[in-house]
Amino acid sequence: METYDVCCPICGAKNHDLYLEETDGWMECDHCHQVVQILAHANMQSISVYTCRELAESLAQTAK
Numbered sequence: 688m689e690t691y692d693v694c695c696p697i698c699g700a701k702n703h704d705l706y707l708e709e710t711d712g713w714m715e716c717d718h719c720h721q722v723v724q725i726l727a728h729a730n731m732q733s734i735s736v737y738t739c740r741e742l743a744e745s746l747a748q749t750a751k
């Protein structure tokens with residue numbers, strides 16, 4: 688699988704060897720630790736992407 692070097696859109700730090708195809712363009716910046724999506728590598732199909740925390744919150748709401 689191909690890896691990519693991209694600059695973080697938040698802080699501008701360069702992140703190396705990212706598997707953007709596997710993550711649908713998402714990456715966590717090594718420098719500022721923000722999770723961002725690199726739109727050039729995003730899949731055009733509409734899919735739901737959850738962080739672990741969002742998933743837990745949504746499961747907690749359905750349980751009520």
Ligand SMILES: [Zn+2]
Nearest residue numbers: 695698716719
């Ligand atoms: Zn950053």
